[in-house]
Structures are given as structure tokens and as C-alpha cells.
Amino acid sequence: MADGTGALGDRLAPELGVRGAGPAHVTVGGLTAAGCALLVFVSEHCPTSALALRRLGPLCQAWARAGLTAVAIFEDPLDVAIRTARRLGWGGQVAADDPPYPASRAYRVATVPTAVLIGRGGVLVGTVAGWDQPALAALLGAAGEMLGAGLAVPPAAEPLRKPGCSAKAAIDPELAAAMSGPGGGDELEEMFERGWTDGLPVIPPTAERVEAMLGGRDGGASLGLVPPAMGEATLERVAACAVLAGCRPAYFPVVAAAARAVLDPAFNLHGQAVTTQPAGQLVVVNGPVREAIGLNSGMGALGPGFRANLTIGRALRLLVTLTGGAMPGAMDRATLGHMGKLGFCVAEDEEVSPWEPLHVDRGFAAGQSVVTVIGSDAPLSISDHRSRTPEDLAYILAWAAASTWSTHWWPLAEPSVFVICPEHAQMFRDAGWTKQRLRQFMFDAVRKPARQLLRGETTPVVHAAAPDTQVPKWASPEAIVLLVAGGEAGRYSAVLGPCTGMGSQIVSREVT
Amino acid sequence: MAADYVSPFDERVRAAEPLAPRPASVQGQHAVLLDIRKNRGAEFLDRVETLLRAAGVSTARVTKEIFSKPAALSLIDEIASGGGLVVEALAD
Numbered sequence: 001m002a003d004g005t006g007a008l009g010d011r012l013a014p015e016l017g018v019r020g021a022g023p024a025h026v027t028v029g030g031l032t033a034a035g036c037a038l039l040v041f042v043s044e045h046c047p048t049s050a051l052a053l054r055r056l057g058p059l060c061q062a063w064a065r066a067g068l069t070a071v072a073i074f075e076d077p078l079d080v081a082i083r084t085a086r087r088l089g090w091g092g093q094v095a096a097d098d099p100p101y102p103a104s105r106a107y108r109v110a111t112v113p114t115a116v117l118i119g120r121g122g123v124l125v126g127t128v129a130g131w132d133q134p135a136l137a138a139l140l141g142a143a144g145e146m147l148g149a150g151l152a153v154p155p156a157a158e159p160l161r162k163p164g165c166s167a168k169a170a171i172d173p174e175l176a177a178a179m180s181g182p183g184g185g186d187e188l189e190e191m192f193e194r195g196w197t198d199g200l201p202v203i204p205p206t207a208e209r210v211e212a213m214l215g216g217r218d219g220g221a222s223l224g225l226v227p228p229a230m231g232e233a234t235l236e237r238v239a240a241c242a243v244l245a246g247c248r249p250a251y252f253p254v255v256a257a258a259a260r261a262v263l264d265p266a267f268n269l270h271g272q273a274v275t276t277q278p279a280g281q282l283v284v285v286n287g288p289v290r291e292a293i294g295l296n297s298g299m300g301a302l303g304p305g306f307r308a309n310l311t312i313g314r315a316l317r318l319l320v321t322l323t324g325g326a327m328p329g330a331m332d333r334a335t336l337g338h339m340g341k342l343g344f345c346v347a348e349d350e351e352v353s354p355w356e357p358l359h360v361d362r363g364f365a366a367g368q369s370v371v372t373v374i375g376s377d378a379p380l381s382i383s384d385h386r387s388r389t390p391e392d393l394a395y396i397l398a399w400a401a402a403s404t405w406s407t408h409w410w411p412l413a414e415p416s417v418f419v420i421c422p423e424h425a426q427m428f429r430d431a432g433w434t435k436q437r438l439r440q441f442m443f444d445a446v447r448k449p450a451r452q453l454l455r456g457e458t459t460p461v462v463h464a465a466a467p468d469t470q471v472p473k474w475a476s477p478e479a480i481v482l483l484v485a486g487g488e489a490g491r492y493s494a495v496l497g498p499c500t501g502m503g504s505q506i507v508s509r510e511v512t
Numbered sequence: 513m514a515a516d517y518v519s520p521f522d523e524r525v526r527a528a529e530p531l532a533p534r535p536a537s538v539q540g541q542h543a544v545l546l547d548i549r550k551n552r553g554a555e556f557l558d559r560v561e562t563l564l565r566a567a568g569v570s571t572a573r574v575t576k577e578i579f580s581k582p583a584a585l586s587l588i589d590e591i592a593s594g595g596g597l598v599v600e601a602l603a604d
Contacts, residue, residue, distance in 0.1 A: 021525045022525055061528075061530060079519055079521060079523050082523060082525060083521065086526075091528055094525075196517075196519070196520055196521075204517060205517050205518045205519075205520065206516055206517060206518075207516065207517070207518055210518040227582075229522070230522075231521060231522030232522050236518055237518070237519070237520050237521075237522070239518070240517075240518040240519065240520040241520050243518075244520060268580060268581055270580070270581055270582060271578075271580025271581060275580065318520060319520070322520040322521055323520055323521060323522060501579075501580065502578070502580040502581075503578050503580070503581070
């Protein structure tokens, strides 16, 4: 026994006052209608509970066919219970015992996990507290005898026994209510408990805040399914993410446009959300909305300090992470990731730029407000304070990108984004260079003979080329995206490498 | 408490799909080998295919459009109707 095992004789099981995820009301009668029931009291925070759910979960369906109904009863909100059970592969029913945990108290649960076997007629047969594989096997043996069927038992794998965690029900009821009751606890901590976070504190999405964010829009309208978990992006959920991120309601049209953009299949959010690559979703904003909502395109354009930039990018990432289920370490499999995955929104400084802005390049009118999303790696700063000709500067900018993705992976088909600072842009303006000329120069400048690229990770293009064939860094000039942003002083531009190999295309949506 | 907040999650409960029954033997079975287009996945499937054929399994090869996108429904239908066994070559 880990924390204690007991046979309970002919005591009747107390009634359950718990909410379930189908059926909504979980009762002893309902659970034992087909034979016997196994209650597994657990808590989301308890590692031993997680162990029990992982080991018992795969057996639940076979048990159900034999007449044993298993239910995991969480001392957590029902939505947390459902998500945790899904993540851990629990195959039985799911229920939540809300504070002050009447079901756990009725069953005298002091430790989670605790397994309770209820036999025919609602008779308590036995309990196992903590993780205790031999005791659980014996309990399941007893259930099998009652049902006249052999029941699968969890494998006798290490650890055979593991102590459980203190049940919340074991805490004084008034204290438990104070910790967990509405308005009585710490709302910000509750958001962490619910998992409604990207790791930083969030603004609780109260119904009032979400309604204000929606601004009269139909919250039930759907923008589509968010991969990888295919959660439905109703406008209400998008608004909840915008509230969580700290957006003002004025930002919501931009958030919604960004959501529509990433859900375009051409963007391949599915691949980006689960990849081991570091890729994040860069949001570029053009048009009058930049000034209207206070987006920064000047000093520190890629950094901190501006609520609109930071919260719009964060709202989009929360949509992907929460509604879409791309939780880092779970379905988001990024080996390293990068800080832009918290949120990455930049506005182009169209007024300083010598060129037509990105959204005009992409077919929109200059007066339209447009969001463009691009799968992007983290920014790599490019310092050049000494070039005195546009050719030298263009050469430096282009070659800085030679090691993006990988030093020998040439050519890149997906877009590399160059954020050109105002002083660098001024040099091209003074020389009369168009965006097309700069892009073509950069494309032509970065080439190597195939033989120099035959090392480690390289492309089929390099393998197929003759040794002296010049291979470019990019597959075409169009794979070079040029934006202008940043402070008026300082000659630091940046390049953002691409999300590679996914066929992800740039997508733009008008802000409406 | 839950009614005070709007959840960002899609809380609909989805039923887990049970695993298909496993055959006792591969002898005489038909296997579909799915190449998702990850680097060298085809080489892996070549070897698996050789071993399966030696074990009396007939085989067919199918390929996804790209590894990073879900398979097209038509391809899933083709796999589902094409054989009792599926082998998928995943990552490089």
C-alpha cells in the first residue's frame, strides 16, 4: 500500500454531487447501471494523479465493455479536468468536484489519487490511495470476480508504488473555499490554474470584458478551426484571447484580421503550430489603423514598450496556444522556440519608407488597413555603420542572411523578412534604388558554388548541381520581403529567417 | 465560478476513437505504406516493404502532399479502403 488500502465491507457508496462532461450529472446509480464503478479521485497538480491517469486511462474502454465504468473525479474546474484527462490519455468519464469538494469529503479522500471500487447495488468494495499497482490489480481482480470477467490491470512497471498528494478536500473547508471560491481567491493565479496563459499573467476574460472587446459583433460567428486541436475560433473565443493578452477593444479588428489570416490553409498554421522549428507567426500591420490604435513602427519597433504591438501579437499566439491547443511541450513540439512566439507584431513605417508598403506590394490600396502574417524565425540584427554606397550596404544586408535556417541550406524557398532601419532606407532613397532593384541585387549577391555547400544539412538542389554551379541563397527575389521600421538613429537592420519546408505562404487580410 | 469567465478553449468533449482490432498474423494481409515526404522516409518504407512481402503481405504505396499538413480526406479514404494494415514513415 502506498498511502493505505482498505476493504469497506457492506457500506453503501455516498451519492456523488459532481458535474460531469457527459453525463452532466454523475450519480452512483448511473455509474453502476452496467455493473461496477471505479472512482478515481485526482488533482491536476498532482504528479501521482497524472501517473494514475496515464496508466489506467488506456484500460477504461475495455473495462467498460466488461461492465466496469471508470470516472476520474477532479478537484479542479471541469474545463481543466477535461483538458487534463485528454492530455493524459484518460479513456473513462470525467467529472469535477467543485469546492468545498463534497464528493471527496463524503468518500473521506485525504490523498489523490484515490481509487474507490463500487460494486453492484452501490456497495463500497475497497479503496486504494496513492499509486499502488499491486493493490489496484487486486481491486480490479475483485471487480472482475463480481462481473464474471477478467479485467485488464495496469502493467507492473516502475514505479509500482508512489505516494499521492494531499487532497484539497483534506484542507479546512473555509480555507478551501477562500482559496477557490469566486472572488475570494487570486484571479490571476486562477488563470494559471485553468491553464489560460502563455506563461505570463493574463487579464481574466470576464463576460463583461469579452463583451466590450466584441463591441457588438456576433460572438458566435466562426472564423474557422484552429489547428492542431481544431478548436473552433468563434469571435467570442478570439475576443477572450484578446482580453487575456491585454488588448484594448480598439485593437480587436486587427486581432480578428490576423486570426482570419493565419487560418487560411495557405498559411499552413497546422505545420507551424506543431513543428520542432522555432517558427512563430509574425504579424505585420499596414495602413491607417497603425496610427489609430497607437502601433509603434519607430524606435524599438521589434522590441518591448508598446501595448498595441505586444498585445495584438500575444492575442494571436494565445489563440493558437489555447483555442488551437498548441501548448509548448505538448502539441507545440518546438525544440527551442523563440521569444517572438509570445507575440510578434510589427507596424511598417510607411511614412519613412522610400518604397511602396508591404500591403500595396500585395495588391491592397495604400489607404486600406491590412494585416499580413508570415511564418518567421527570430530576428538577427545586422549592423552596418560604414557602407558608403547602396551596393555595399545591400551586400552586407544580404550576406547577413546567409546563415539563416542553416549555413548550407541553399536555396530557401520561403520568405526571409528584412526590416530595414530608417538610416539604411535613406541611403537607398538617396541613390534612387527601388525595392525591386534592392531585392534583385540581394538575390544576385548571395551565391556559392555547390561544392562549398555539400556539408551536413543541405538541399536536393545542391546535391543535384554540378560542383561549380552557383547556387543562390533564395529560390527567387520574391523570397526577400522588405519592410521599413525602427528608430531614426542607428544603423541596425534585421533579418528574420523563414519557416522552412512547410509550403507556408504569406497571407494578408484587410482590417474591417 | 465558471460562468464568470469566457473560456478561450473549445470545451467540446470528443470521443476517443478506439483502435482497430489487430490481426493475429500479417500473413495474407494487405498493407498500405504511407510516405509523408519526410527526408529518407521512402528508404525506410522500402526496407519495411521488403520484409512485409517476405512475410506474405501484399503492399501498396501512397504519399502525402507534404509532411507538415494533414493528409487529404481522399488519401485517408484510399488508405482505409485499401488494406487491413498501414505503416507510416514519420520523421527523419
